[in-house]
Amino acid sequence: MPEEKLERISEAEIAVHWHEEEHYPPPAGFIGQANLTDAGIYRRFSPENFPDCFKEYADLLDWDRYWEQTLDTSNPPFWNWFVGGRLNACHNCLDRHLPRHNNKTALHFVPEPEGERIQHITYRELFVRVNEFAALLRDFAGLKRGDRVTLHMPMVAELPVTMLACARLGVIHSQVFSGFSGKSVADRVVDSESRVLITMDAYHRSGKLLDHKEKADLAVAEAQKQGQQIDKVLIWQRYAERYSSETPLQPGRDFRVNELLPKYRGRRVEPESMAAEEPLFLMYTSGTTGKPKGCQHSTGGYLAYVTGTAKYIQDLQPEDVYWCMADIGWITGHSYIVYGPLALAASAVVYEGLPTYPDAGRPWRIAAELDVNIFHTSPTAIRALRRAGPDEPAKYDYHFKHMTTVGEPIEPEVWKWYYRVVGKQEAVVVDTWWQTETGGVLSSTLPALGAMKPGSTGPAVPGVYPVIYDDAGDEIPAGSGKAGNICIRNPIPGNFQTIWKDPERYVAQYYTRYCRDRNSKDWRDWPYLTGDGAVLAEDGYYRILGRIDDVINVAGHRLGTKEIESAALTVNEVAEAAVVPVADEIKGKIPDLYVTLKPGFEKSLDLVKRIEAAVVAEIGPIARPKTVQIVPDLPKTRSGKIMRRVLAALSSDQDVGDVSTLANPEIVEAIRRMRGA
Ligand code: WT7
Numbered sequence: 001m002p003e004e005k006l007e008r009i010s011e012a013e014i015a016v017h018w019h020e021e022e023h024y025p026p027p028a029g030f031i032g033q034a035n036l037t038d039a040g041i042y043r044r045f046s047p048e049n050f051p052d053c054f055k056e057y058a059d060l061l062d063w064d065r066y067w068e069q070t071l072d073t074s075n076p077p078f079w080n081w082f083v084g085g086r087l088n089a090c091h092n093c094l095d096r097h098l099p100r101h102n103n104k105t106a107l108h109f110v111p112e113p114e115g116e117r118i119q120h121i122t123y124r125e126l127f128v129r130v131n132e133f134a135a136l137l138r139d140f141a142g143l144k145r146g147d148r149v150t151l152h153m154p155m156v157a158e159l160p161v162t163m164l165a166c167a168r169l170g171v172i173h174s175q176v177f178s179g180f181s182g183k184s185v186a187d188r189v190v191d192s193e194s195r196v197l198i199t200m201d202a203y204h205r206s207g208k209l210l211d212h213k214e215k216a217d218l219a220v221a222e223a224q225k226q227g228q229q230i231d232k233v234l235i236w237q238r239y240a241e242r243y244s245s246e247t248p249l250q251p252g253r254d255f256r257v258n259e260l261l262p263k264y265r266g267r268r269v270e271p272e273s274m275a276a277e278e279p280l281f282l283m284y285t286s287g288t289t290g291k292p293k294g295c296q297h298s299t300g301g302y303l304a305y306v307t308g309t310a311k312y313i314q315d316l317q318p319e320d321v322y323w324c325m326a327d328i329g330w331i332t333g334h335s336y337i338v339y340g341p342l343a344l345a346a347s348a349v350v351y352e353g354l355p356t357y358p359d360a361g362r363p364w365r366i367a368a369e370l371d372v373n374i375f376h377t378s379p380t381a382i383r384a385l386r387r388a389g390p391d392e393p394a395k396y397d398y399h400f401k402h403m404t405t406v407g408e409p410i411e412p413e414v415w416k417w418y419y420r421v422v423g424k425q426e427a428v429v430v431d432t433w434w435q436t437e438t439g440g441v442l443s444s445t446l447p448a449l450g451a452m453k454p455g456s457t458g459p460a461v462p463g464v465y466p467v468i469y470d471d472a473g474d475e476i477p478a479g480s481g482k483a484g485n486i487c488i489r490n491p492i493p494g495n496f497q498t499i500w501k502d503p504e505r506y507v508a509q510y511y512t513r514y515c516r517d518r519n520s521k522d523w524r525d526w527p528y529l530t531g532d533g534a535v536l537a538e539d540g541y542y543r544i545l546g547r548i549d550d551v552i553n554v555a556g557h558r559l560g561t562k563e564i565e566s567a568a569l570t571v572n573e574v575a576e577a578a579v580v581p582v583a584d585e586i587k588g589k590i591p592d593l594y595v596t597l598k599p600g601f602e603k604s605l606d607l608v609k610r611i612e613a614a615v616v617a618e619i620g621p622i623a624r625p626k627t628v629q630i631v632p633d634l635p636k637t638r639s640g641k642i643m644r645r646v647l648a649a650l651s652s653d654q655d656v657g658d659v660s661t662l663a664n665p666e667i668v669e670a671i672r673r674m675r676g677a
Contacts, residue, residue: 020537021412023451024419026428030401034448036312041446045462047490053463054081054493057308058300061343062096063087064273067300071491077511077526078498079491080277081301088271089280089303090134090168093342094127095271101318105347108321108370109157112204112353114362118370121157123345126164128266134165135267136260141196141232145170145272148282150194152185152219154178154203154212155352158236158257159328160338162198167280167299170272174282174294177329177557178203180620182218184292188284189219190228191294192500198257200236201245206354209238213245213254220253276300282500283331285436286551286560293509294500295331295436302439303339305494309440310340313430313461314374315402315447323349323367324376324404330557331436332406335494336376340440355381360389364396375422376404379414380555384586386417393422400427402447406434407556408588409544415454433457433544435530436558437510439494442466442530443542456541465489467527468536469514479538483545486534487514487527495528546589550644552581553589559623561644564591567618568628571611573601578634580648582626591615592651593625594634594671603630626651631671638663650675 031037045053051071058067067085097104106126109119121129137143149171153159159175166173174192176185189197199216202209213235220230230253237258238244249256274280280299284292310316314336322341326332328350341348349370355363355377363385367375382405385392403423405415410431419429429452432444443466445451445458452458460466468476468484476484499506509529512518516525533545547553550561561579568577575598581589595611597603608628615623635643638661649656650671659665 021454021456023453023539025451026448027426029426030428031448033317033401035315035317036446037448039449041312041462047465050463050490051081054304054308057304057493058082058085060307060311061087061092061300061304067276073491073521073523076521076523077491077507077528078503079495079523081298081491081493082276082304085276085300086273087276087300087303088168088170088274089299089339090130090164091271092303093164093167093339094123094130097123097345098127101345104318104345106342107157107160108347108349110349110351110366110370112207112351112357114358119157126161129161130164130168131268132261132264132266133161133257134168134269135264136257137165137171138169138269139264140255140260141234143169143171143196145274146172146278148172148174148192148194149196149198150185150189150192151175152178152180152197152199152212152215153236153329154200154205155327155350156200156203156236156238157350158200160342160350162236163281163328163334163338164342168269168271170274170278172279172281174284175329175334176284177327177620178212179327179329179622181617182215183222183618184620185215185219186222186226187292188294189223189230190226191284191291192282193228195229195231196234197230197232198234198236200238201243202238204238204353206357209244211245211247214247216254217247217250274299277497279497281334283334283436285331286558286563292560292563293502293505295496296498296500297439298497301493301495303343305440305492306335306340307343309461309494310336310344310346312446313432313441313444314340314376314404316341316344316346316374318345320374320401321347321349321370321372322374322376323351323370323372325351325355325363325381326376326378326406331439335440356384356388360385361392361395364393364398367398367400368396372398373400374402375400375427376406378407378556379405379410380407380587382410382414382418382422383588385422386414387586390417390421393424399424403427403429404432405429406432408553409546410455412454419452419454428452431457433542437496438488438492438530439496442488442492443544453539453541456537456543458542459540460542463490464492466542468534469527473514476536478536478540481535483533483535485513485548486530486532486542486544488530489524489527491523491528552579552591554591554622555587557622559591559619561591563619564593564615564623564625567615567623568593568595568611570618571607571614573597573607574611576634576642578642578644578647579625580644580651582648582651584626591623591625592627592629592647594629594631594647596631596634629671629675631667631674633664633667635659635665635667635671636663637661647671
C-alpha cells in the first residue's frame with residue numbers, strides 16, 4: 001500500500017464490522033403521550049422549506065424583538081440565524097416561566113453522599129438565586145456584556161445558577177469540565193482572556209470530598225505565566241456555611257461567594273437584550289492540533305435549536321422528571337440539562353457523583369425516589385452499570401418512558417441490555433449523534449415515529465440533511481455498505497459560529513475539505529465536515545463509526561492525541577510520544593501511550609509512573625493512559641511521520657497490515673514482542 005494511503009487509514013476503517021440489526025417499534029404507551037406523532041414534520045422540515053422551517057423552533061422562545069431574516073448567508077461559512085432578533089437566554093429559561101411554573105421544581109440536586117438531603121429548587125428560587133448572583137457578578141466582579149468568564153465547577157446546582165447569571169448579563173461563560181486539571185483550565189482562561197474564574201471549594205466524587213480549589217491556584221499561576229491575569233477567583237462553597245477546602249484563600253484575589261451573597265439579597269437584574277447572533281458561551285473541544293478549540297455558540301440559533309430538539313427528541317413535557325447523567329462541563333449538559341430543558345420549563349436532575357457510587361443500584365434508587373421518567377446517559381455509563389450490576393434495575397420500582405444514549409457508538413449487546421433491563425421494555429430509546437460544534441442533535445429517530453435499531457442512530461433529525469462523501473468527494477449512496485466522511489449539507493441554527501479568535505481554523509477545519517466554490521454565497525456549496533466516519537444503510541439509518549482524525553473518544557468525549565503527547569513530552573527524558581486509542585470495556589476507547597527516550601536515559605518503572613502522572617496533571621484523570629510503553633523507536637514513514645495506525649493495531653492485538661513501506665519496519669515486530677513480554 002502506498003505510504004500516503006497507509007497514513008490516512010482511519011479509525012473508521014479498523015472499526016469492528018457489525019451485522020445488520022432488527023428494528024424495534026416504539027412502545028405504544030410512549031406513542032400515546034408523545035409531543036410529536038405527526039410524520040408531517042419531515043415534510044415541514046424538507047429542503048424546499050429550508051431555512052424557514054426553523055421558525056417552528058424559534059417560536060418556542062420569547063423574543064424581545066422578533067427577527068426579520070431566518071438565515072443570512074452573505075458571508076459563508078459564517079451563517080447568521082434569526083437576524084434582527086433580540087432575546088435573553090436566562091429570561092427564556094426562568095422569567096417567562098414564573099407566571100405558570102413558579103412553584104414547580106426546576107432542578108433536583110442530588111448530592112453524592114446518600115445521607116445528604118436532595119435539594120428541590122423551584123423556578124422561583126432559581127430565579128432569585130440567579131438574580132442575586134448576577135448582581136454580584138456585575139457589581140462586585142465588574143463583569144459586563146461580551147466579557148468572557150471561565151467556570152471550573154462540579155455537578156452542583158450552583159453551576160446552572162452561574163451559567164444563567166452570566167447569560168442574564170450577556171457575559172460569555174466558558175465552563176471547563178471539573179475533572180480537567182488546573183493546566184487545562186489555564187489554557188482556556190488564556191485563550192478566552194478571562195479575568196474572572198468561578199469555581200467551588202470542594203465536591204464529592206467516588207466517596208471522597210475532593211479539594212477543588214487547589215486547581216484554581218494552579219490555573220491562575222499557569223495563566224499568569226502565559227500572560228493572562230486573573231483578577232478575581234470567585235469560590236462557591238459546597239456547604240454554604242463553611243469552607244471545605246484545605247487550600248488557603250489568597251487575600252485580594254480569592255472571594256467566597258457565599259460570604260458575599262447576603263449583600264445582594266433580593267436584588268434583581270434586568271436581562272440584557274442580546275442580538276440573536278451574540279455569543280452565549282464558549283465550549284472548548286479537542287481537535288487535530290494540540291490547542292483546544294473554543295466553539296462559540298450563539299444566543300438565538302443555539303437556544304432555538306436545543307429547545308426544539310429537547311421537545312421533539314427528548315419528548316420533554318411539563319409533568320416529566322428528566323435526568324441526564326452527563327456532566328454540565330460537556331456540551332450535552334449545556335444543551336440537554338441546562339438550556340433545552342429549562343427553556344421548556346422541565347424538571348431536571350443534577351447528580352453530583354459517580355453513577356456507580358456507592359453501588360450499581362444508585363441510579364435506579366435516584367430514579368425511583370424522584371419518579372424520573374426520562375433518562376439520558378452515555379454508552380460508557382451504561383457499560384459500567386451493566387458490568388457492576390446487570391440485574392440491579394429490576395430491583396427498583398421506577399419506570400422510564402424515554403431513554404437516550406449519546407457520545408459514542410453503542411454496541412448492540414449493550415443497547416439491548418439498556419432497552420430490556422434498564423428500560424424494562426417500556427421505554428423508547430433514542431441514540432443521538434451530534435457534537436460540541438453542532439450544539440444539538442444531528443441524527444436520531446424521532447421517538448414516537450421511528451423504529452429503533454441497536455447500534456444505529458437513525459435518520460437525520462428534521463431540518464438536517466447529511467451526505468456521506470468518499471475521499472474523492474463523490475457521494476456514497478445508501479445501502480452500499482461503504483463508509484465515508486459524513487458531512488452536513490446545510491447550516492443548522494444550533495451549529496457553532498466560529499472558533500473563538502480563530503476564524504481561519506474554523507473555515508479550514510470544517511468547510512474547505514468539500515467546499516465546491518470558495519467564492520460562492522450559496523450554502524449548498526459549503527458542506528460541513530463532521531470529522532466522523534459513517535455508513536448509511538438501505539433503510540436510511542446512519543451508523544456512526546467514530547472519528548476519522550487524530551482524536552480519541554474516551555468515555556464519549558474527545559481528547560486530542562496531540563494534547564496527550566505534549567503532556568508526555570513535559571517529562572524531561574521523553575524524546576517522542578505517540579498516543580493511540582485502544583478499546584476499553586467501560587470507556588469505549590482509552591489512550592495507549594508509546595514513548596521514546598532521549599539518548600542516555602534508561603527505561604524504569606519510576607519513569608513510567610512519572611509520564612503517567614504528567615498526563616494526569618496536564619489534562620486530567622480522564623486522559624490517563626492504559627499503558628506507557630517505552631520503546632526504542634516508533635514506526636515511521638519515510639517522510640518521518642509517526643504511524644499511529646500501526647501502533648493502534650499493536651495495542652489492540654490486531655493485524656498491522658503491510659508495513660513494508662515504513663522507514664523502520666523491523667520496529668513493529670520488536671514492539672509487538674515487548675508488549676507480549
Ligand atoms: C463525537 C462528538 C454529542 C455530545 C457529546 C460528545 C461521537 C457522539 C454519538 C452517537 C456514535 C457518537 C462522534 C462525534 N458521537 N454521539 N450517538 N453515536 N458516535 O461531544 O465531545 O464533541 O464528541 O462523539 O464521533 O463526532 P463531543
